[in-house]
Amino acid sequence: MSDYHIYLDDSGTLKSGTFFDIEIPLNDSFVFNSTTEGWTFFSSRTPTEDELSIRNHHGQTRKQWFRGEITDEKFRANKRCQLDKNHVTEEYASYLKLKPEYDENTLYSEFNLVSSMHYQYPIVTESFKERIEKSGLKGTDFLPLTVDSHYREKYPDAPLLFAIQFMGKKCTRQLRIQGAKDECPFCGRQNLFCKECGFSNLQCPDCSNYVATSIDGHKGPNDKRLKFSPVTQRRFQIMEGHKWDGADFIYGGGFSSTYPNIVSKRALDWLLSVHAVHFCARPIQVCIDGMTDQQLEKLEYVQKPVVS
């Protein structure tokens, strides 16, 4: 028995090579843990940030990759839990206001990243949106960014930009509990994680205490809180195949940078084939136990290249 209570269980029949975590890094030099956690950084984006700064240094035309900032955002909650209709299973943006930093020297990548105070949004061009809509890949939605009219008037040729949203139903394996009761250690409220959707009550809705902490943060026998496994124990997401809705673009954590969104093998191959750089991807596992024949058939299908 390990000395932690909350952990990611890796039991079951796991299959790799079908699904991948995906992240869009802020720039070429920021690669999200790429060397330590199995990430591969795909980039044929030229010029690189470094090349641009060297060119600028020599007095050549100033070019810059698109940058911007989200100054206002609104969200809408998806509630797809069958056990409790109050559980928010996914959260999507419904309104994003962009303060762009563009002019006639701006370069656009297929994937661009903008941030607000708390979140990061992958931004795509209209041409990318049209290509993906024709590809037959499933599970994307595109939210047009709202831009102040004076930016539009000043740079009428700037392309329309969209936030890409991963609409496939969240189906990653939820954390499990061992060596402790599945209840609040302070007041005994049942179910720290919803059995159906994994909705967490890590701050107890009844007594407001935080029910868990890291191993390092735990203060010993008199500390009632449960201990989380080390981050390395639960860094790779596992998909529950029997909960998969067949989408190629699957909700992982929305706009949080903690839990990446997920793409199928055929979506990853398609992104590479249309040179939709830059992004990072790494393989994750899917548990095939309990999948229906139809789901297993679809699982084969999403490994084959997109015919277009």
Ligand SMILES: [Zn+2]
């Ligand atoms: Zn409690």
Ligand SMILES: [Zn+2]
């Ligand atoms: Zn639930």
